[in-house]
Amino acid sequence: MHRKTPTINSQTVIAETRQFRIESLELEFSNGQFRHYERLLRGSSSGAVLVVPMLDKDTVLLVREYAAGLHRYELGLPKGKIDPGEDNLTAANRELKEEIGFGAQRLQHLHTLSIAPAYLEHVIDIILAEELYPEKLVGDEPEELEVVPWSIHKIDDLMMSGECSEARSIAALYLAAEYLRKS
Amino acid sequence: MHRKTPTINSQTVIAETRQFRIESLELEFSNGQFRHYERLLRGSSSGAVLVVPMLDKDTVLLVREYAAGLHRYELGLPKGKIDPGEDNLTAANRELKEEIGFGAQRLQHLHTLSIAPAYLEHVIDIILAEELYPEKLVGDEPEELEVVPWSIHKIDDLMMSGECSEARSIAALYLAAEYLRKS
Structure with missing residues (x-):
């Protein structure tokens, strides 16, 4: 039906x-x-990206960033808006360079997620980033973000840490872990 | 740090x-x-619940519901606001009765997820509901929701269907599946 x-x-x-x-x-x-x-x-935004940056087959790089909605620091995936004229892979690579000091040789779009589709128009593209290389760009962050390596197969430990609550990051980590297991 | x-x-x-x-x-x-x-x-709301209703060890009951933010029907978990005076388990059981026509003998809080903590204060409690029994309550939904049984271990098929985009539902399904595998 x-x-x-x-x-x-x-x-x-x-x-x-x-x-x-x-x-x-x-x-x-x-x-x-x-x-x-x-x-x-969504306002004038061209969309947004949430990036799953893999340092190696097992290790994802998370960032600890201030979240104004909850007024606390959250541990989660790097993310940001797509700038006018950018595609989602270019935006993901720029955000990586700004937030964690790495670019990626290999970027692919895994899924597009909504956040609260009952009342938000917002969606976000999940981008898997592999084959990282050091490159730093200066972004508009008010402070340097702390980068935290984590095993992508230990999402339950991440939940237990009490530092990661964001449904988008959790969904993206599970989806990427499943994709990596199968590929 | x-x-x-x-x-x-x-x-x-x-x-x-x-x-x-x-x-x-x-x-x-x-x-x-x-x-x-x-x-x-969040306005005056006392919070919200997202319910993972297990018909049996493998089968979760999803609902197909209109989502105004995306102006389309979405397949996802039953959810709703906690009414004043309710606790999260009572709210979860009421929403189940209203949305899928089942109550649950066994309800437990798995996690509390945020949605977009950078700019939303909203959080939602993930409630696992087991030992279901038929009971229907009339809610405020504009139309009867279609109930869709799905294997909780086939989340990748759900993503492939193109009908489920909501990060909260996807995160909650993975978290519940992992909890059920371990329990």
């Missing part, structure tokens, strides 16, 4: 800040039910 | 809608760098 997607009877931007745009939707479902929804739009 | 969390020099709600609240932050990092950040607050 595949239902017809609800009809959007009206859509209006009801709030806009430097970083966010909130839209109000009046929806009609295929069974005739009406609902008012709100969702967050 | 554990850095001192940045100091919040000022914080102001700059936009508020029925569902969202956006806050502006002026931050000072421990190295003296200043930054302007924005983040989305």
Whole structure:
């Protein structure tokens, strides 16, 4: 059974800040039910990348970075926005150079994940980065990020550390580990 | 190395809608760098639950639900907000009854995940639900959700289906599968 997607009877931007745009939707479902929804739009961004940088077959490089939403440091994968004119692999390589001081000879797109599709338009491309080489670019980070090597097959230990809560990083690590096991 | 969390020099709600609240932050990092950040607050919500309902040792029950952020149907785990006065297990059991027509004799909290901690305050509790029994409660869904049984050890097939993009559901399925393998 595949239902017809609800009809959007009206859509209006009801709030806009430097970083966010909130839209109000009046929806009609295929069974005739009406609902008012709100969702967050991506703004002007061309998308985002989450990078799984493999130092060797087993070791992924994580970063410890301040996360304003939770007001604490989080251990997770390097990530960032795709700049205008960049493709996702170029953006991933630039973010790697800025955040962990490595470029990658080999980059591939594994999956595209959504974050909270019920109310966010945002999606993020998961990029596997292999064959790393040292190269540092200066980014816009307020402070140098701490790089933390971790075994990609010890995701349960990462969860137990209490430092990594981000669903995107966890999903990406499991997906990359599964891909690497099979390849 | 554990850095001192940045100091919040000022914080102001700059936009508020029925569902969202956006806050502006002026931050000072421990190295003296200043930054302007924005983040989305949870509003009045008491939190949220994402439920992994196991029909048997292998079969998880997914739901196909309209996702306004992406304006498409998504296949994922049942989820919902914790109502005032509820704990997370009670909320999980209520959501199960509303969304898939089952209650659970056995509920346990596996992990708490964040979604995009750089700019969202939101977190969600992952609840494993076992020993299901039929019981239907009427919720506030605009339409009956389609329930889709899936093998919890075939997450790669779920990704290949193109119907499941949500990082939270994917992370929760991998974490639950790993927990079940070890228990």
